[in-house]
Amino acid sequence: MRKFPGMMAVALLAWPVGLLQAQSGRQAADAAAAYTTAHRAELTAGFERLLAMPNVAADPAGLQANAQYLLAALKARGASAQLLTVPGAPAVVYGELRRPGATHTIVFYAHYDGQPVTASEWTTPPFQPTLKTVDGEQRVFARSAGDDKAAIFAQLTALDALRAAGMEPQANLRFVWEGEEEAGSPHLEQILMAHRDLVHGDVWLICDGPVDQSGRQTVVFGARGDTGLEITVYGPQHGLHSGHYGNWAPNPAMMLAQLLAAMEDADGHVLIPHFYDGIAPLSALEKQALADAPDNEAMLRRKFWLGRTDGGGRHLLELLNLPSLNINGMAAAQVGARATNVIPAMAVADLDLRLVVGEDWRVQQQRVVDFIASRGYFVTDHEPTQAERTGHARVAWVKREGNSYNAVRTPMDLPMAQEVIAAVKAARGQVVLLPTMGGSVPLGAMERAAKTRTVTVPIANFDDNQHTANENLRLQNLWNGVGTMAALETMP
Amino acid sequence: MRKFPGMMAVALLAWPVGLLQAQSGRQAADAAAAYTTAHRAELTAGFERLLAMPNVAADPAGLQANAQYLLAALKARGASAQLLTVPGAPAVVYGELRRPGATHTIVFYAHYDGQPVTASEWTTPPFQPTLKTVDGEQRVFARSAGDDKAAIFAQLTALDALRAAGMEPQANLRFVWEGEEEAGSPHLEQILMAHRDLVHGDVWLICDGPVDQSGRQTVVFGARGDTGLEITVYGPQHGLHSGHYGNWAPNPAMMLAQLLAAMEDADGHVLIPHFYDGIAPLSALEKQALADAPDNEAMLRRKFWLGRTDGGGRHLLELLNLPSLNINGMAAAQVGARATNVIPAMAVADLDLRLVVGEDWRVQQQRVVDFIASRGYFVTDHEPTQAERTGHARVAWVKREGNSYNAVRTPMDLPMAQEVIAAVKAARGQVVLLPTMGGSVPLGAMERAAKTRTVTVPIANFDDNQHTANENLRLQNLWNGVGTMAALETMP
Numbered sequence: 005m006r007k008f009p010g011m012m013a014v015a016l017l018a019w020p021v022g023l024l025q026a027q028s029g030r031q032a033a034d035a036a037a038a039y040t041t042a043h044r045a046e047l048t049a050g051f052e053r054l055l056a057m058p059n060v061a062a063d064p065a066g067l068q069a070n071a072q073y074l075l076a077a078l079k080a081r082g083a084s085a086q087l088l089t090v091p092g093a094p095a096v097v098y099g100e101l102r103r104p105g106a107t108h109t110i111v112f113y114a115h116y117d118g119q120p121v122t123a124s125e126w127t128t129p130p131f132q133p134t135l136k137t138v139d140g141e142q143r144v145f146a147r148s149a150g151d152d153k154a155a156i157f158a159q160l161t162a163l164d165a166l167r168a169a170g171m172e173p174q175a176n177l178r179f180v181w182e183g184e185e186e187a188g189s190p191h192l193e194q195i196l197m198a199h200r201d202l203v204h205g206d207v208w209l210i211c212d213g214p215v216d217q218s219g220r221q222t223v224v225f226g227a228r229g230d231t232g233l234e235i236t237v238y239g240p241q242h243g244l245h246s247g248h249y250g251n252w253a254p255n256p257a258m259m260l261a262q263l264l265a266a267m268e269d270a271d272g273h274v275l276i277p278h279f280y281d282g283i284a285p286l287s288a289l290e291k292q293a294l295a296d297a298p299d300n301e302a303m304l305r306r307k308f309w310l311g312r313t314d315g316g317g318r319h320l321l322e323l324l325n326l327p328s329l330n331i332n333g334m335a336a337a338q339v340g341a342r343a344t345n346v347i348p349a350m351a352v353a354d355l356d357l358r359l360v361v362g363e364d365w366r367v368q369q370q371r372v373v374d375f376i377a378s379r380g381y382f383v384t385d386h387e388p389t390q391a392e393r394t395g396h397a398r399v400a401w402v403k404r405e406g407n408s409y410n411a412v413r414t415p416m417d418l419p420m421a422q423e424v425i426a427a428v429k430a431a432r433g434q435v436v437l438l439p440t441m442g443g444s445v446p447l448g449a450m451e452r453a454a455k456t457r458t459v460t461v462p463i464a465n466f467d468d469n470q471h472t473a474n475e476n477l478r479l480q481n482l483w484n485g486v487g488t489m490a491a492l493e494t495m496p
Numbered sequence: 497m498r499k500f501p502g503m504m505a506v507a508l509l510a511w512p513v514g515l516l517q518a519q520s521g522r523q524a525a526d527a528a529a530a531y532t533t534a535h536r537a538e539l540t541a542g543f544e545r546l547l548a549m550p551n552v553a554a555d556p557a558g559l560q561a562n563a564q565y566l567l568a569a570l571k572a573r574g575a576s577a578q579l580l581t582v583p584g585a586p587a588v589v590y591g592e593l594r595r596p597g598a599t600h601t602i603v604f605y606a607h608y609d610g611q612p613v614t615a616s617e618w619t620t621p622p623f624q625p626t627l628k629t630v631d632g633e634q635r636v637f638a639r640s641a642g643d644d645k646a647a648i649f650a651q652l653t654a655l656d657a658l659r660a661a662g663m664e665p666q667a668n669l670r671f672v673w674e675g676e677e678e679a680g681s682p683h684l685e686q687i688l689m690a691h692r693d694l695v696h697g698d699v700w701l702i703c704d705g706p707v708d709q710s711g712r713q714t715v716v717f718g719a720r721g722d723t724g725l726e727i728t729v730y731g732p733q734h735g736l737h738s739g740h741y742g743n744w745a746p747n748p749a750m751m752l753a754q755l756l757a758a759m760e761d762a763d764g765h766v767l768i769p770h771f772y773d774g775i776a777p778l779s780a781l782e783k784q785a786l787a788d789a790p791d792n793e794a795m796l797r798r799k800f801w802l803g804r805t806d807g808g809g810r811h812l813l814e815l816l817n818l819p820s821l822n823i824n825g826m827a828a829a830q831v832g833a834r835a836t837n838v839i840p841a842m843a844v845a846d847l848d849l850r851l852v853v854g855e856d857w858r859v860q861q862q863r864v865v866d867f868i869a870s871r872g873y874f875v876t877d878h879e880p881t882q883a884e885r886t887g888h889a890r891v892a893w894v895k896r897e898g899n900s901y902n903a904v905r906t907p908m909d910l911p912m913a914q915e916v917i918a919a920v921k922a923a924r925g926q927v928v929l930l931p932t933m934g935g936s937v938p939l940g941a942m943e944r945a946a947k948t949r950t951v952t953v954p955i956a957n958f959d960d961n962q963h964t965a966n967e968n969l970r971l972q973n974l975w976n977g978v979g980t981m982a983a984l985e986t987m988p
Contacts, residue, residue, distance in 0.1 A: 119836050212738065228739060234831070241801040243964035246848045247720060247935030248706065250820035251764060252805050252812040257823035257845070258760055265757035268750055270872075272743060284795035309882050312889035313744050320744040328742035332837055333829035339726070341554075343825045344611050344963050349824065353749070354835040356738045374837040385621035390801050397804035420794075443739030471836050472735035 028174070029430025029491035035169030036162055036490040040483045048144070051157050051482065052133040055146035058155075059118045061187045067094040070116045073125045074156065074181055075099075083179070087447070088199050093191035094183025098202060101163075101177045108175040110495055111205035113450065113458075114155040114212060115185035118148035118475075125473035142479045143465075150468030150476035155211035155489075156181055158482060162489035178205055185212070188230070188407025189446040196453030203454045207420045209492055210450075213443050213462035215481070218298035221432040221488060223425055224460040225290075226413030228324070229359035230444035231369055232332070232405035235376065236352045237263065238393055243337065243346040253347050257336035259398065260351035263379055267316050267329060267372075272314025272327050276375040284362035286325060289416045290439035297321050297436050316446055324442035327363060329372075330356040340436065358411075358444065365408040376400050412447035413439060414457045423495065424459045431491035432484065463488060520666070521922025521983035527661035528982040530653055532975045540636070543649050543974065544625040547638035551610045551645075553679045559586040562608045565672055566648065567591075569732045573655050575671070580691050585683035586675025590694060593655075593669045601668040602987055603697035605950075606647040606704060607677035607944065610640035610967075617965035630966040635957075641969035642960030647703035647981075648673055650955055650974060654981035666988045670697055677704070680722070680899025681938040688945030698910045701984055703943075705933050705954035706962070707973070710790035713980060715917055716952040717782075718905030720816065721851035721860055722936035724897035725823070726845045727757065727868065730885055732857045735829065735838040746837050751829035751890065752843035755871055759821060759864075764806025766821050768867040776854035778817060781908045782931035788812050789928050794945035799959065819855060821864075822848040850936065857900040868892050904939035905931060906949045915987065916951045923983035924976065955980060 040047060058066035058071060071087055071094065078085035078099035094117060113359035121130040128134040133146035143149075159179060166172065180203055182192055196203050215222040239256035240249070268274055286294070299317055302308075315323045336351035338344065359366050377383050382396035385404075393399050414421055416437065429435050447458045463485030464470070465478040532539060550558035563579055563586065570577035570591030577591035586609060613622040620626040625638035635641075651671060658664065672695055674684055685938060688695050707714040731748035732741070760766055778786070793811055796802075807815045828843035830836065849860050869875050874888035877896075885891050906913055908929065938952050939950045955977030956962070957970040 068841070107731040120834055122830065122834060138696055230739065230837075232837075234835075238801075241799075242961060242966070244800065245935055245963045246820070246822040247722065247850055247933070248816075248958070249812070250848070250850055250934065251815035251818055252807055253800060253802065254764065254804060254806050255823050255827045258756060258764075261753040261756040261823070261826070262760075262762065264750060264753040268754075270754065272746065272750075306886065307733075308729075308736065308745060309885040310745065311886055311891065312746060314746050315744055320741070323743035324740075330736070330738040330742045330837070331753070331828065332738060332749050333835045333840065334749045334753070334843065335827055335831045336823065337825035338614065339825040339827045339844045339846045342514060342612055342614060343726075345722075345724075345822070345824055345848045346964050348825065352831045354831045356742070356837045358739055358742055358855045387578060393801040394798065394803055399803065441739070442742065443737055445635060471643060471737045472838050474734070 007452060028494045029427045031489035032166060032171060032490035032494040033431035035171055036165040036487040037483070039165035040161065040486050048479065052144065054153050054157055055133040055144065055149055056131055058131045059116060059148055060120050061117065061184065062120065064094065067117055067183050071095045071183060073096050074116060077160055078179060081160065088195050090191050090194055090198070093195070096195050097181040098184065099163060099179040100202070101173060103173050103176050106174065106176045108496065109178060109205040110175045110492065111178040111180055111203065111208045111456070112159050113180045113182070113208055113210050114159065115152045115182040116156060117183045117186050117405060118151065119186045119471045121147050122473065127474055130404070143476040144479060145474055147475055147477040149475050150214065150464035151470035151475065152185070152212045154464055154477045154482055154485060158485035158489045159211065161486045162493050165486060165490055166493060171494060173493050177493055178203065185445070186313050188405065189449060190407040192446055193449035193453050196450065200453060200455070205454060205456050207424065208450055208454060208456050208458045209424065210445050210447065210458050210460040211463065212445050213441050213460065214464045214466040214468060215435040215462050216298060217300040217304055217466040218436065220298065220434055220436045221428055221484065222436045222438060222462060223420060223428055224438045224441045225416050226361065226411060227438060227441040227443060227445045227447055227460065228407050229363065229365055229411035231357045231359065231365035231408030233355045233372055234352065234403040235260070235355065236350050238350050238388065238399050238400040239347055240349055242316065242349050244347040246347050255347050255353040257348055260336065260353055263376065264331060264353055266379060267375065276371050278329060278371050282362045282463065283360055284290050286439055287415065293437040293439060294321050295417065297438065321438065325360055325440050326345055327360055327368065328358040332356050335367050358442070360440065361411045361413045363410065365410055373402055376402065409446045409448050411440070412451060412458065414459055418457065421459055422455065424461070427491045427495050428461060428488060431487050461492065502861065520986045521919045522988040524658060524663060524982035525923035526686050527663055528657040528979040531657035532653065532978050539653060544636065545733050546645050546649055547625040547636065547641055548623055550623045551608060552612050553609065553676065554612065556586065559609055559675050563587045563589050566608060569652055570671060573652065573831055580687050582683050582686055582690070588675065588687050589673040591671040593665060595665050598666065598668045599794065600988065601670060601671040601697040602984065603672055603695065603946065603948070604651050605672045605674070605700055605702050606651065607644045607674040608648060609675045609678050610643065611678045611963045613639050614866060614965065619966055622753065623967060635968040636971060637966055637968040639967050641967050642706065642956035643962035644677070644704045645969065646956050646969050646974055646977060650977035650981045651703065653978045654985050657978060657982055658948065658985060663986060665985050667720070669985055670695065677937070680897065681941060682899040684938055685941035685945050687806045688942065692945060692947070697946060697948050698954035699916065700942055700946060700948050700950045700952050701916065702937050702939065702952040703955065704937050705935050706958040706960060707954050708790060708928040709792040709796055709958040710928070712790065712926055712928045713920060713976065714928045714954060715920050716930045716933045717908050717913060718853065718903060718931060719933040719935060719937045719939055719952065721855065721857055721901050721903035723849045723851065723857035723900030725847045725849070725861060726895040727752070727847065728842050728893040730842050730880065730891050731839055732841055734841050738837040738839050741839055747839050747841055748843040752826070752828065752845055755857045755868065756845055757822060758871060759867065763808050768863050770863050771819060774854045775852055778931055779907065785908065785929040785931060786813050789930065812928065817852055817932050819852055819860065820850040824848050850931065850934070851903045853903045853905045855902065857902055861896050867892055868894065901938045901940050903932070904943060904950065906951055910949065911974055912949065913951055916953070919987050920953060920980060921984045923979050953980060953984065
């Protein structure tokens with residue numbers, strides 16, 4: 005990864021932090037609160053219109069409709085806007101509001117695509133936004149309600165609120181809204197590199213992910229990297245009767261269970277050799293931030309019905325600063341009413357690997373592959389042939405996720421980092437500072453292509469069911485988010 | 497299990513074995529061969545008509561249509577036939593051909609129901625019988641082609657062949673065709689007990705399962721028992737983002753993998769305490785039969801693309817005389833294109849347990865449950881509540897299969913066993929004798945209710961894909977099977 009350019013660091017050091025900004029941040033947040041209170045019904049309906057537009061990777065036409073809708077929304081607010089495209093990828097929606105005489109440029113990143121949906125798992129249809137009361141508060145249920153259309157809607161609404169209050173941005177504002185973040189952002193770097201002048205900024209504000217579980221506004225200075233592997237292990241060429249061949253024909257579900265089981269101890273510690281090698285240690289400031297963060301452990305365990313947690317008693321926020329190995333899904337033959345007495349022909353597991361600063365995703369993938377081989381497997385990168393399956397005691401087909409990226413962490417003591425903290429504090433009061441988000445955003449690609457550093461300012465509630473069924477946003481988080489965005493949109 | 501009644505043993509000892517029977521068996525098989533050769537096209541079409549009738553447990557109307565069709569087939573051949581029913585269960589199709597002056601009664605058992613189908617996994621639709629050439633020989637592909645409509649069709653056709661040759665049965669013949677064998681025969685014993693006089697016989701011939709993999713006709717003297725368990729283990733109350741909670745929220749797929757992995761060593765030997773306790777040893781005659789059986793190991797490994805087998809190098813036929821534990825299916829969240837980066841809420845495994853003589857299925861289930869508990873799980877017999885999940889580090893919901901039964905083995909040196917061997921040898925020449933079939937048939941219920949002993953005479957090819965997609969029957973096995981049935985139908 006490229007180093008942070010020295011020239012820009014000088015520019016950032018010269019950036020004033022002070023009373024003026026705190027005042028403008030506070031005024032902007034007040035303007036946002038007045039505006040969202042006055043227009044609540046209309047804003048809720050507008051958010052629902054955005055959520056009703058299907059936005060999954062399997063539906064390119066749906067993604068395009070979202071992009072056109074957002075392009076129009078930017079133009080309606082006076083932005084110079086366009087779609088940044090490369091063949092075969094959803095467009096990046098781009099807009100700019102130039103401020104004559106501005107000395108800084110602030111870029112707001114968010115994404116308009118959503119995770120795939122399994123509609124049968126949803127209580128209400130994923131693209132039919134539905135208001136429900138949860139713990140006495142209103143939430144809207146729909147795919148991308150929290151991840152990540154809330155951020156886009158808050159950025160747009162903050163512009164409206166500022167205009168309604170007669171306030172104007174001080175810096176040039178740029179908006180970069182991606183359309184394939186949930187697919188691993190395979191084309192983002194390419195699109196940004198093709199438009200470096202457009203997307204460059206003094207800082208990129210990543211508006212994605214949830215705030216701290218305590219509900220307090222959060223500023224995050226990095227994100228874990230992400231990669232993955234799909235592992236298929238093989239039994240007989242086709243399913244065999246479990247009576248006539250049970251005890252003799254190897255069962256691939258059992259083989260997969262034994263392979264996966266050996267990857268972790270009972271406490272979730274990964275046993276794959278070198279898995280934790282090379283991790284960059286936390287700075288004193290980062291450790292202090294973790295120590296200052298709210299202790300949400302007991303509340304989270306209750307909320308998620310957990311009788312224990314992994315990690316040997318360490319707190320969630322500490323564990324998010326370590327790499328992880330997660331089984332996203334596992335399958336062999338059928339369970340439930342469709343189960344039959346069969347020795348399955350194969351068994352599959354989908355693994356997610358999160359990385360922290362100091363690790364490389366290709367190396368981490370290879371560590372897992374080496375481990376599989378060390379367990380006696382002949383590992384292929386293609387569907388194994390009859391000869392390969394007959395010729396080896398154990399065969400695993402490993403598909404390596406290519407749309408992967410490394411972790412990024414911006415030092416909290418960089419001047420621009422301090423600026424963002426000041427603006428958010430002005431708007432929201434007490435703020436939780438975290439070195440790393442557990443989830444992943446392709447920060448490295450952004451930093452390389454836009455020649456900038458990133459700071460993440462999420463607005464969604466932590467319990468928004470993002471990436472699963474019944475995703476939702478607590479509406480109060482949307483109104484708070486408009487205030488936070490208004491403060492950031494009026495940074496000097 | 498009740499003892500075999502002494503009176504009947506005396507009757508069997510008095511049953512003549514000799515030249516007369518060998519002649520009639522040979523003549524019957526010759527008559528069958530002449531008949532099936534002369535009517536091949538018509539018989540193939542007739543078999544396809546039977547296979548085209550859907551016969552899965554989820555379709556009671558389909559099962560009833562099968563029963564009516566078979567009832568008519570028995571009546572058309574002069575049998576006194578009826579449906580034996582209890583509420584809520586598919587009927588047993590019953591028929592009798594009385595022979596005036598007969599001193600013995602022979603009962604032919606088969607089943608007309610089939611395993612569930614997952615149509616998408618089939619090359620051609622499961623209830624659209626399709627002829628295909630495999631290794632230069634014709635096979636018909638359809639659910640139940642091998643398991644177990646072939647046996648029913650062979651029994652009916654053998655009657656037609658005998659009549660065409662002017663031959664008649666010597667004993668009373670009874671036909672008992674069950675409709676819920678694939679569901680574990682939950683009502684069979686009840687139905688038989690309600691009609692004990694109808695279903696009693698000097699011997700029950702179980703016409704189900706495949707012949708030896710060498711292709712030779714097989715006579716089997718028992719079957720493994722069968723039971724099962726479904727295990728669900730729990731993670732968070734709903735799926736959680738694998739980034740924001742990975743390393744902290746326990747992953748139920750990993751928990752299940754570790755639980756299952758601990759049940760067996762890498763060679764398939766079950767590690768659950770007492771799993772192999774109480775097994776009745778094989779007799780000298782049974783051990784000799786195993787030693788005389790063909791060695792099909794290398795052929796089977798090639799055919800099934802296996803680079804190794806479980807069991808430490810022991811042969812399949814030896815391993816089938818041991819209990820087994822098989823993972824029928826395993827599932828957590830999604831794999832493939834629908835996988836998301838999620839910590840699943842639960843993970844499920846469906847286990848099949850086969851038993852041998854000397855073991856009780858309830859005890860074997862309990863051994864597995866005790867093992868799960870010994871791994872730190874709180875085991876429930878119901879979907880665990882929030883309080884149960886929050887209050888225990890590990891929770892497993894275990895559903896115990898109720899439709900289960902124990903293994904049965906008829907000694908090969910019983911006179912009636914020797915009679916059956918003589919008839920089959922007369923028809924088919926060299927015969928493979930096996931103490932135990934790997935698969936399961938509810939022999940115990942039959943023996944208790946009908947006060948008889950059982951001998952199994954299968955006719956299907958071993959590679960018939962029973963219990964999975966693309967089930968098929970090699971047509972030559974059907975023609976051979978008609979000969980075998982004709983010889984058995986003319987036993988004295």
